[in-house]
Amino acid sequence: MQNLFETEAERWAAVTAKDREADGAFVYSVRTTGVYCRPNCAARPARRENVAFHDSIAAAEAAGFRPCKRCKPDQASLAARNAAAVARACRLIDEAEEIPSLDELAAAAGLSPFHFHRVFKAATGLTPAAYARAQRAERVRRALPESRTVTQAIYDAGFNSGGRFYEASEKVLGMAPRRFRAGGERAAIRFAVGECSLGSILVAATDKGVCAILLGDDPELLVRDLQDRFDRAELIGGDEAFEALVAKVVGLVEQPRLGHDLPLDVRGTAFQQRVWQALAQIPAGETASYAQVAERIGKPGAVRAVAQACAANALAVAIPCHRVVRNDGALSGYRWGVERKRALLEREAAA
Numbered sequence: 591m592q593n594l595f596e597t598e599a600e601r602w603a604a605v606t607a608k609d610r611e612a613d614g615a616f617v618y619s620v621r622t623t624g625v626y627c628r629p630n631c632a633a634r635p636a637r638r639e640n641v642a643f644h645d646s647i648a649a650a651e652a653a654g655f656r657p658c659k660r661c662k663p664d665q666a667s668l669a670a671r672n673a674a675a676v677a678r679a680c681r682l683i684d685e686a687e688e689i690p691s692l693d694e695l696a697a698a699a700g701l702s703p704f705h706f707h708r709v710f711k712a713a714t715g716l717t718p719a720a721y722a723r724a725q726r727a728e729r730v731r732r733a734l735p736e737s738r739t740v741t742q743a744i745y746d747a748g749f750n751s752g753g754r755f756y757e758a759s760e761k762v763l764g765m766a767p768r769r770f771r772a773g774g775e776r777a778a779i780r781f782a783v784g785e786c787s788l789g790s791i792l793v794a795a796t797d798k799g800v801c802a803i804l805l806g807d808d809p810e811l812l813v814r815d816l817q818d819r820f821d822r823a824e825l826i827g828g829d830e831a832f833e834a835l836v837a838k839v840v841g842l843v844e845q846p847r848l849g850h851d852l853p854l855d856v857r858g859t860a861f862q863q864r865v866w867q868a869l870a871q872i873p874a875g876e877t878a879s880y881a882q883v884a885e886r887i888g889k890p891g892a893v894r895a896v897a898q899a900c901a902a903n904a905l906a907v908a909i910p911c912h913r914v915v916r917n918d919g920a921l922s923g924y925r926w927g928v929e930r931k932r933a934l935l936e937r938e939a940a941a
Contacts, residue, residue: 595629601643604629610669617663618643619655626650631661669885675699675706676713676888680721689722713888715867724860779820782828783809786840788930792816793828793836799853803839803906805926819904839908846907847874847938854908858899861892865899872913874938879917901925907934 595601595615604612612629619626620636626644627633644650647657647664657664666674679695690698695718696706710718779801781794786805792812794802802819804812817825828836835852842850856863864887871886872878878886884896900911906926912934916922924931 598643601629602638602641605641606635608632613669616643616645617647617650619650619653624655625658626655626663627658628661628663631658631663633658633660672709673713673885673888673890675701676710677890679706679710679718680714680888683718683722683725689719689726692718710888713886714864715871715887716864721860721864724863777820777823778826779816779823780826780828780832781813781816782832782836783812784836784840786843788843788926788933791836791840791843793839794820794825795832795835796855799855800835800839800905800908801855801857802904803908804904805843805906805930842907843934845937846910846912846934849874850908852908854905856905856909858902861889861895862899862902865896866903866909866911869900869903869910869913872910874910874913877913877915877919877935880914880922881917883914897922913938 595604595612601612601616601618603609604615605618608630610630615629617626617628619642621640621642622636626647642653644653650663651657665671676699679699682690682695682698692703692707695710696703699706699709701709707718710716710721714721716724777796779794779796781792781802783790783792785791788805789807790805790809790812792802792804792806792809792815793800794804794816802816804815806812806815838850838852842848842852856866858866865883868883868886880893880896880900881890884890884893887896889895896914900914901923903909903911903925906912912924912931914922921928921931921935
């Protein structure tokens with residue numbers, strides 16, 4: 591795929607549009623002022639005949655230009671600084687025994703509490719408090735199977751009160767703590783297997799919502815996959831009423847651009863849920879790279895972990911991991927097959 595902003599015409603168009611996507615691709619200098627700027631500098635654009643383009647900051651400075659004091663091209667971009675601030679806050683939350691206050695997190699990020707709250711939510715899709723709760727919930731999930739008692743697991747995860755945890759346990763775990771500790775034993779999951787234009791499709795749901803949408807060629811393998819995911823749950827074949835839900839899911843597969851209003855029972859680690867929320871924000875007809883998703887959740891170094899979270903997604907199309915591609919735009923692996931991924935993207939692009 592051809593790189594953007596290679597020609598002077600493309601670069602000038604980016605400068606006049608103050609295109610943030612061009613930030614980092616090049617800088618431009620202004621002969622009359624002696625400064626060089628980011629493509630999206632907020633300053634009034636110079637006349638075209640006074641502008642020259644440079645592939646790097648070093649090239650601009652070697653040509654005798656100094657950095658603009660307004661857009662500060664010699665420093666990290668605002669987006670990069672915000673991502674680093676969010677990453678620091680996430681590490682602080684991850685490592686803390688007690689949930690840090692908003693003021694403490696903002697101070698660590700070097701931002702005001704109001705601005706930090708806005709930046710954190712824009713980057714992760716969660717408020718700092720919601721992220722912290724998700725992290726503690728993940729600690730509980732990890733501790734419950736191994737702890738001697740449910741109470742021990744709750745306190746080890748940082749909940750100061752067992753009562754406070756039990757109030758939120760259904761949302762945190764999707765079921766009662768003791769049932770979760772037993773591996774979901776006796777949790778009822780209804781399911782049905784149907785056919786769609788992409789092959790066989792299995793839809794499963796708890797009383798909270800759809801917990802699995804699996805695609806494949808062999809219905810029997812799809813059922814085995816469901817059994818492996820919920821090995822201690824009670825799997826119940828769907829009745830006629832359940833078929834209506836299956837029909838809605840098939841409709842989503844056939845026309846993914848239309849979106850859905852399906853109730854979802856999403857289960858995963860705190861990190862996976864952050865990735866999946868970021869995927870849900872990718873508009874139909876568009877794609878994002880694994881690196882871009884990692885940036886959006888404030889974990890720019892977690893590209894491989896983002897890919898793993900996409901692979902762990904059990905809700906095909908409803909959580910649109912098919913919209914994530916390689917940096918060069920090429921289609922990479924897809925849990926349900928690259929050809930299905932291509933078909934879904936083509937449907938969204940054509941709609």
